[in-house]
Amino acid sequence: MFVLGLNGSPRRKGNNDYLLSLFMDEAEKRGCATHTIAAAFESYEPCIGCGYCEKKGLCSIKDDMARDLFSLMRKADVIVLASPVYFYGVPARIKGIIDRIQTLWSRKYRFNLKDPGAEYRKGILLSVGATHGKNLFDGIRLTTRYFFDAMDCTYDRELCYPGIDDRGAIAAHPGVKDDVKRLADKVLTPFQQRKRILFACRENAGRSQMAAGFARQLAGDAYDVISAGSSPAQTINPLAVEAMARKGIDIAFNQPCSMDDALALGNVEIIVTMGCGEACPIIPGCKVVEWDLPDPAEKPLEAVCDIRDEILERVKSLLC
Ligand SMILES: Cc1cc2nc3c(=O)[nH]c(=O)nc-3n(C[C@H](O)[C@H](O)[C@H](O)COP(=O)(O)O)c2cc1C
DSSP, X not given: OEEEEEEOOOSTTOHHHHHHHHHHHHHHHTTOEEEXXXXXXXXXXXXXXXXXXXXXXXXXXXXXXXXXXXHHHHHOSEEEEEEEOBTTBOOHHHHHHHHHTHHHHHHHHTSOOBOTTTTTOEEEEEEEOXXXXXXXXXXXXXXXXXXHHHTTOEEXXXXXXXXXXXXXXXXXXXXXXHHHHHHHHXXXXXXXXXXXXXXXXXXXXXXXXXXXXXXXXXXTTTEEEEEEESSOOSSOOHHHHHHHHTTTBOOTTOOOOBHHHHHTTOOOOEEEESSOGGGSOOOTTOEEEEOOOOOOTTOOHHHHHHHHXXXXXXXXXXXX
């Protein structure tokens, strides 16, 4: 499973840095792959409100955010936002990222596309503020709720601490380590109980991406679904993206993954191969299922849709 952390604080070694690191350490102890983005130290452009995403479903700003962060957001099983309260909202740089999520909002609400993991993905808010007002976290909660909704993950739990101001003050707060450990137990344990299934083809651009999309949608609560290619392409096949979009499933930001990177996650229990031939890995004790499927590369959309339908039936009979 994959946990994405977003740190909204511009203060190095500050309170949110501490909280988020505690959570990510707990996730790693439980075998999760993790990645943390510190918003203040990235050079993402803010949203310019051009409306392009609402018409085209893509961001007009072609930076690392459009290329990499959307993809990390789609890949995550759990997204953790850690942010201080700044004027009852979030600091500017993380707000910049949140506003750029208008692209995912548009894909969901204008194009009716869902993240395949929408039913099981979870969002967590970690926050601190200096004062004790009863409405201290109201603004940040609302922003976070709609941020998570646009990314198709449920606002699951939160840890919000008032009265925390000086750098590192949270570390002296009684019980904070236990709070974070308990939170990690509640959020991550159900994910840890899933079996890992790997869909593998040659380029991880079409067949295995479509299979993984359906598997996440139909059985992602029971299976940690990953996909990879023996010779990964640079980008996913746009016709596979379109074929899945016709079923309401959004795989547009997925990136092809190498077999080595997929296997580094460890412990694959089922591997479904579909055309990687002798380059497919042999893992002792792992159940291997071989699907003889045509390669959608260079085929017209209607042929890709036929392959997609065949994949859907096979995923259903394997996992449902
Ligand atoms: C620009 C700015 C605005 C802030 N606004 C608020 C606020 O509205 N309410 C509050 O209780 N604390 C506010 N704070 C205090 C921070 O929330 C507090 O210092 C927090 O512990 C910082 O967390 P960090 O160390 O992770 O950056 C503000 C701090 C700054 C620098």
